[in-house]
Amino acid sequence: MKHIKIQNEKDTRSGFGAGLAELGRKNPNVVALCADLTGSLKMNEFKDENPHRFFQVGIAEANMIGLAAGLTIGGKIPFTGTFAVFSTGRVYDQIRQSVAYSNKNVKICASHAGLTLGEDGATHQILEDIGMMKMLPNMTVICPCDYNQTKAATIAIAEHQGPVYLRFGRPKVPNFTDENQKFVIGKADLINEGKDVTIIATGHLVWKAIEAGRILLEKGINPEIINIHTIKPLDKKAVLDSVRKTKCVVTAEEHMMNGGLGDSIAQLLGAEMPTPIEMVAVNDKFGQSGKGEDLLTKYNINTPDIVKAVEKVIARK
Amino acid sequence: MEIQELKNISTQVRRDIIRMVSAVKSGHPGGSLGCADFFTTLYFDTMDNNPNNFSIGGVNEDIFFLSNGHISPVFYSVLARKGYFDVSELASFRIIGSRLQGHPSVDKGLPGIRIASGSLGQGLSVAIGAALTKKLNKDNKLVYVLTGDGELNEGQIWEAAMYAAGNKVDNIIVTVDYNHKQIDGDIDNVLPLGDLKTKWQAFGWEVLEMDGHDFISIKKTFAKAKSLTGNGKPIVIIMTTVMGKGVDFMEGTHKWHGSPPSDEQEQQALSQLQETLGDY
Numbered sequence: 001m002k003h004i005k006i007q008n009e010k011d012t013r014s015g016f017g018a019g020l021a022e023l024g025r026k027n028p029n030v031v032a033l034c035a036d037l038t039g040s041l042k043m044n045e046f047k048d049e050n051p052h053r054f055f056q057v058g059i060a061e062a063n064m065i066g067l068a069a070g071l072t073i074g075g076k077i078p079f080t081g082t083f084a085v086f087s088t089g090r091v092y093d094q095i096r097q098s099v100a101y102s103n104k105n106v107k108i109c110a111s112h113a114g115l116t117l118g119e120d121g122a123t124h125q126i127l128e129d130i131g132m133m134k135m136l137p138n139m140t141v142i143c144p145c146d147y148n149q150t151k152a153a154t155i156a157i158a159e160h161q162g163p164v165y166l167r168f169g170r171p172k173v174p175n176f177t178d179e180n181q182k183f184v185i186g187k188a189d190l191i192n193e194g195k196d197v198t199i200i201a202t203g204h205l206v207w208k209a210i211e212a213g214r215i216l217l218e219k220g221i222n223p224e225i226i227n228i229h230t231i232k233p234l235d236k237k238a239v240l241d242s243v244r245k246t247k248c249v250v251t252a253e254e255h256m257m258n259g260g261l262g263d264s265i266a267q268l269l270g271a272e273m274p275t276p277i278e279m280v281a282v283n284d285k286f287g288q289s290g291k292g293e294d295l296l297t298k299y300n301i302n303t304p305d306i307v308k309a310v311e312k313v314i315a316r317k
Numbered sequence: 318m319e320i321q322e323l324k325n326i327s328t329q330v331r332r333d334i335i336r337m338v339s340a341v342k343s344g345h346p347g348g349s350l351g352c353a354d355f356f357t358t359l360y361f362d363t364m365d366n367n368p369n370n371f372s373i374g375g376v377n378e379d380i381f382f383l384s385n386g387h388i389s390p391v392f393y394s395v396l397a398r399k400g401y402f403d404v405s406e407l408a409s410f411r412i413i414g415s416r417l418q419g420h421p422s423v424d425k426g427l428p429g430i431r432i433a434s435g436s437l438g439q440g441l442s443v444a445i446g447a448a449l450t451k452k453l454n455k456d457n458k459l460v461y462v463l464t465g466d467g468e469l470n471e472g473q474i475w476e477a478a479m480y481a482a483g484n485k486v487d488n489i490i491v492t493v494d495y496n497h498k499q500i501d502g503d504i505d506n507v508l509p510l511g512d513l514k515t516k517w518q519a520f521g522w523e524v525l526e527m528d529g530h531d532f533i534s535i536k537k538t539f540a541k542a543k544s545l546t547g548n549g550k551p552i553v554i555i556m557t558t559v560m561g562k563g564v565d566f567m568e569g570t571h572k573w574h575g576s577p578p579s580d581e582q583e584q585q586a587l588s589q590l591q592e593t594l595g596d597y
Contacts (some may be wrong), residue, residue: 031453055449055484063442063476070446073431074374074454078446093436094473098443102423102433 001192001213001225010147010175012168012204013111017042018147019154020079020109024050027077030158033068034081035061040170041081041111065091068106069098077105077158083117084110084167085126092132099163100136107157108133112170113143114254115282115299116204116292125287125295131259133165134232140185141232143167143253143261145206147175149229152183160185167203169254171292174207186230188238194224197310198242201252202228202261205280205301209252212306223310231261236268243269248313249277252306254296257281276316278309318362320532325593326398327357331563332590333394333597337410339583344411344419347573348465349391351496351558354530355463356395363539365458368400371428379458380447382432384440385465385494386420387575393417396429397597404597438471440464441491445481445551448489459546460489467499470508475520481551482521490542491522491553494529496560498571513555523550529558564589 023030024046032046033055047054057064061082068078080087087110088095099106110129117125134141142157142164144150150168157164177189191206192213201209206227213223224242228235243249249269251262262279269275282299296302330353338344360366364379383392390410397404402416409415416427420435432443444462451458468474481489493513501507510516517524523545527538535556542552560574561567564586567578578586 053453057480058476058483060473060476060480062438062473063445063480066439066442066473066477067446067449067480069432069439070443070448071450073380073443073447074376074450074456076450076453094439094442097433097436098439104432 001210001217004176004191004210006174006176008175009172011170011172012144012147012150013040013170014042015147015150016109016111016154016166016168017045019151021045021049023155023158024053027158029075029077030079031055031071031076032079032081033057033064035059035064035086037082041109043081061086061091062094065094066098069102069104072104072106077107079107079109081109081111083124084113084129085124088126088129088132096136100138103138103162105161105163107164107166109166111168113167114169114204115287115295116169116171116254118170118292118295119289121289122286127256127282127287128259129167130231130255130261131263134259134264138163139232140164140230142185142230143203144229145203145227146173146177148177148179148181149183152181153229156183156185169204173204176207186233186235188235189227189229190238191225191227192223194222195246196221196223197314198224198226198246198249199252199306199310200226200228200239200249200261200265202231204254205252208303209306211303212310215303215307216310221310221314228261231264234264234268239265239268240273243273243275247275248317249275250280250306250309250313251277252280252301254301255281257283276313278313280305280309323357323361323532326361327353328590329592329594330357330391330394330398332587332592333407334390335564335578335583335586335590336596337390337394337407338577339580340408341411342577344390344577345387345575346390346577347560347567347571348385348388348494348496350564350567351529351560351562352388352391352463352494353563354532354535355492355556356391358532358535358539359461360395360399362536364461371401373423373431375431376454377456377458380431380460382440382444382447382462383421383434384462385437385468386434389419389421392421398594401429402427407597437465437468438473441474441477444489445477445486448486451488459543461492462489463492463494466493466495466497466504466510467507469493469510478517478520478522485549486551487547487549489551490546491551492556493553494558495555496558498560498574500571500574502571517553521550523552525552525554527554527556529556530562
């Protein structure tokens with residue numbers, strides 16, 4: 001895994017901001033809406049360059065989703081921006097009826113997802129959003145792992161016809177994927193070829209999986225590491241091809257165990273290839289205030305937890 | 318269109334409504350009957366729309382959104398009578414596999430429908446969004462939307478009202494079906510709306526009022542509303558209606574909000590509504 005190098009540390013939300021700004025320059029149909037969090041969502045560049053295509057809606061997320069659904073009628077491609085907690089649970093019914101059921105071309109862009117939001121605490125640390133969004137028919141669910149990938153994903157979803165949920169976060173994290181990558185929705189990234197276990201991670205936990213992989217290699221365990229940036233539709237082939245080889249799986253995500261990535265993988269394996277699986281995810285608890293890293297440790301979803309889960313699942317083979 | 322022609326269409330639409338909900342013993346006749354005159358005037362007199370070449374985008378034509386989706390029978394009947402689809406399809410209302418879902422939807426491709434509605438409070442936001450797109454596209458046609466009065470209980474309505482006025486969305490004409498009734502009874506007993514006119518005015522809207530069963534009033538008020546567009550303010554028409562209008566035993570009560578008539582009541586209702594254009 002020596003080939004994976006940290007280029008710098010950047011927040012994924014800035015990747016969204018950069019991608020949106022680029023879209024603003026090349027696609028005149030892209031419009032953006034924000035519910036009083038323009039700075040937090042890094043939408044200022046788009047706003048400054050395209051004032052007539054930027055809609056400040058105030059602290060009124062339900063209206064924002066409705067406006068976005070309406071803006072598609074006549075050909076616009078709206079990107080909504082607010083925290084993940086307000087992008088999903090607060091407006092679930094609006095997304096369900098006006099966006100997903102109506103199959104509108106709305107891109108719901110959600111920052112500050114998960115525990116690494118940090119000190120603001122559980123009211124803001126949504127851990128259920130992937131579950132809520134993946135349950136909706138027509139919805140594509142994407143959770144990129146770093147700055148470069150979030151930027152590429154933001155640009156890619158404008159080309160996809162249909163509703164998308166794009167999840168990203170607040171803290172600066174290692175930026176290690178290719179700056180010029182082509183983001184393909186629904187296509188898993190193979191980060192490391194291995195043979196003893198398949199580690200499937202999404203979002204911020206992809207880097208943690210790489211850290212865990214380095215520790216495992218020193219212990220003589222050679223893990224295959226897959227980045228699932230698209231949780232729905234799931235790249236079933238990539239998962240099954242790997243698991244056929246390794247015969248056991250660990251999933252890792254900054255999300256609730258119920259309804260998350262691990263849940264999707266378990267559903268797939270249960271149907272196609274019953275295999276021992278361990279899930280590194282938050283187990284039916286709300287978060288709390290603290291530093292992001294400390295919270296990942298406290299809620300047992302940090303690097304050492306992935307290592308432990310791998311050792312446990314290999315023993316179950 | 319002449320008043321007598323509008324009356325003929327509206328009477329047939331009321332027959333359609335009664336026959337649709339009676340056939341499946343399901344649906345919402347009360348509010349549908351109350352809005353028959355509104356829908357008829359809107360689609361046959363007021364709007365510049367294109368029934369023969371429907372597209373969801375609706376570029377360069379007036380478009381309409383039904384926010385209180387439960388009154389789908391009147392919407393479907395008027396769309397069919399206007400030529401969006403064949404009137405014979407009204408017989409499929411609420412039947413499995415039908416394009417005429419209980420509440421309007423787009424997934425089955427019924428011409429005339431641009432968004433799903435049923436969960437209340439969402440249509441005004443959607444309509445404002447569509448109005449913003451018309452402005453971006455330099456499309457001078459208008460966006461119309463109907464909401465119920467009980468629906469105004471929903472907070473999203475007032476989020477949208479604040480947005481439209483604050484951002485000068487002046488190419489939209491909202492109508493509130495002010496029949497004073499919601500499922501649990503009189504609106505004053507469920508959640509009083511207070512002074513509705515003053516409320517909308519305080520939110521920065523141009524407010525008009527009309528009698529939703531007087532075609533002269535409806536035509537005049539729509540004309541006035543159109544003349545007020547483009548002046549920096551969104552427009553709302555508070556339309557007084559009688560729930561169940563046109564069928565004597567259904568008028569003025571919330572009992573028929575979501576209840577179909579029995580076979581006997583259906584015959585009694587149809588005897589009060591002349592078959593003007595031919596039943597489907």
